[in-house]
Amino acid sequence: MVKSTFHNLSPAKRQRIIDAAIDEFGARSYGTATVDRIVAAAGISKGSLYQYFGGKAALYRWLLLEYMTERKMAAIESHTAPQGPLGVWETLEQAFLAGVRFTASEPKLARLGARFLRDLELEPELAQIAQVHRKNSHQWLLDLLQRGQAHGELRAGLDLDTVAILLAQALGEGMLEVLAGRCGVGLSELLDDPSVTNALGQQEVLELARKVTAIFRFGTAPREDAP
Amino acid sequence: MVKSTFHNLSPAKRQRIIDAAIDEFGARSYGTATVDRIVAAAGISKGSLYQYFGGKAALYRWLLLEYMTERKMAAIESHTAPQGPLGVWETLEQAFLAGVRFTASEPKLARLGARFLRDLELEPELAQIAQVHRKNSHQWLLDLLQRGQAHGELRAGLDLDTVAILLAQALGEGMLEVLAGRCGVGLSELLDDPSVTNALGQQEVLELARKVTAIFRFGTAPREDAP
């Protein structure tokens, strides 16, 4: 659905389109967003967009399923902590950290991602995509937690499905709100003025990530008194 | 904006309209939902809906700000919350429990409520309501946590704002997903066939609530090794 013409575009122009789409889909639900605003912000003609993408839905799909994934990976890998096999909590900490970094470096895209599943699920046109995506995320977390339980990092008897669900939420939109709170602004302000996130130092971000993981780590650790 | 004519309707008809609205607003974002579909599902004419409500926004507001609150209260009160002043965790457990009960008894409405703030925030027309609502919820949790910290139930040094944010999410949409997982179905199936939730016994629901609270309780409890 992404046409080859889009990839032939000059990087500058391609980026203008991507930015415009992120802004629009980030500020409005899929159904409320309009391609008119996107092309206006991107400074291209309406006809052109339809030469790059099959339509509104195709642009949305590409943005979230391909572009965002790619950027997220890039953000994560650019801060690789490559050493050997990590324990559950180190892995999760890295994931949280990557999430925070991604949020800090591309807050608009991150916010869009946070609304991703919900939007997909709500727009019948895009509903099926949501299921797969959600299932994959859940399964990844579940596997991690199960390995951790096997290694004794999590106490036995825990309902890992429940833990995975809560973790997914915290990793998703929760991270955004925490970050906004840490910067002393609301969610809206954070997205309108991403510069505030740059004020956070490397160290602060790490602490922030640990705050969130700590709660889950301690919350799921083996205990003598726990069920 | 809700007109008296709506309250004069026969209970059956009124409920048909409420159900239709919950289904539509639950299945689509506010901007994408249409009153055409609502009236079609309710089996009334378009003109009639406008005799009951001032418009689409008024219906949405009433559904969430009045009807849902009322139903939530009813769901909570129908399960007596008895004795004296509770500790932080008992209070939260009650709140979670109430949330689960409400979710179990009216899953569609609960899901709509979980999307409430996000929708409000996205629709400029309804934006201001969101701020107040979100602030109130956050403050209630924050006060509770602060009292708990003062009593030694939570360890010192915790960033209570962060904890409150994570709790709010778990109390909100997280609850829905956990419930769906517990019933062994997906979110969509849960909403399409609410009867499955009735299979859950009183005891099971209590356990479910404890599972969720336990993670946060242990995760925030005083520890010798914690920062």
Added chain:
Amino acid sequence: MVKSTFHNLSPAKRQRIIDAAIDEFGARSYGTATVDRIVAAAGISKGSLYQYFGGKAALYRWLLLEYMTERKMAAIESHTAPQGPLGVWETLEQAFLAGVRFTASEPKLARLGARFLRDLELEPELAQIAQVHRKNSHQWLLDLLQRGQAHGELRAGLDLDTVAILLAQALGEGMLEVLAGRCGVGLSELLDDPSVTNALGQQEVLELARKVTAIFRFGTAPREDAP
């Protein structure tokens, strides 16, 4: 189209309906006026209005073709100047005077009347009525002017059709504006607060009428230098 039920109403109720209709049709064009506002202002139910009149158009017709004519006649006759056959200018002065009196005593109705022909003409549904009414008015003036010309009150060679047209306008809406100007208020204020017209004394009104007639009298009088 006026149903007998309307005449059986108590005078008070009947008048409430009439006043409400005058207000609404006076403040808005026929197409923009709504029966909802009329029944609300009259304090009756919508169904009732349809038991008194065939519909919106029937009410409008009755109000203008029957009620207003009747009231105008009443206003004129209540100030009868009954003596013998009058000259053109005395007759016109009486007519102007009657117009001013009617305007002063029932400004809203007068304003409605001023919009009458235009509205009728503009609403296809009512168009045919306009022609007849306009023709009758024009003919009455024309006859008067012709008699005057025969008696030497108007100079020969005048295009009486043209004079009649200008006079009709002055008698109509022009009178309203002059009256408003005389009271030191705008047209809108005059209609919103009819009490201001009561400040005008009998003598002042007469002078006002003469001001208007004088221009036409002198303007059409025989002249040695006129064509």
Added chain:
Amino acid sequence: MVKSTFHNLSPAKRQRIIDAAIDEFGARSYGTATVDRIVAAAGISKGSLYQYFGGKAALYRWLLLEYMTERKMAAIESHTAPQGPLGVWETLEQAFLAGVRFTASEPKLARLGARFLRDLELEPELAQIAQVHRKNSHQWLLDLLQRGQAHGELRAGLDLDTVAILLAQALGEGMLEVLAGRCGVGLSELLDDPSVTNALGQQEVLELARKVTAIFRFGTAPREDAP
């Protein structure tokens, strides 16, 4: 509110739209006129009209505040108004003459203009424009008359406000009716078949203008017997 797209249209198409709008707004009050009828008559799609104008109100405004003014100016200037400073009556005669010419060349537009203020006044959306326009017209006439009075062209003691009001009416819609009468047709016929007005020669039109001005000139001239 007029978009540039409208000016880029082919003259023929643009004119079709203008004609359709003049017909519709000329045949119905602003509130009763519909854009559906306009686009149908113009042979364009509904969406297209909204690419040319911001909406119904914008089209109406443009038509009356810009297009009509421009056409009026063109009609006036195409008949050179030559030499030095004119007296009151020469000025008014020119104004009347210009009015007649405009009416003769574009009767539908002229008729629409005659209804202009009234419509504006009735539609709250457009109300404020009316006040200014009306005030300006009145003031222009008043200044002219005051200068004339100072030069002895009008008798002292005249209420110039009243005269200005009557003149404004004659210049406005009165002109239309006089013209129709002169052509031996009704107002409706004149609008349905504008070709009849072309039968009037230059000389006839001048005479027509003089007929109207004459009444006011003689009607307001200094007199020994006048008050």
Added chain:
DNA sequence: GATGAATGAGCCTTCATTCAT
């Protein structure tokens, strides 16, 4: 006779998509 809920045609406006230039 009085009421007011119910109806549905019709209004203005928006927007994704197409297509001729």
Added chain:
DNA sequence: TATGAATGAAGGCTCATTCAT
């Protein structure tokens, strides 16, 4: 390839009229 005018299907809402109570 780029453009932007053209389209028409909805969407939210209004309102004259009907009709069961």
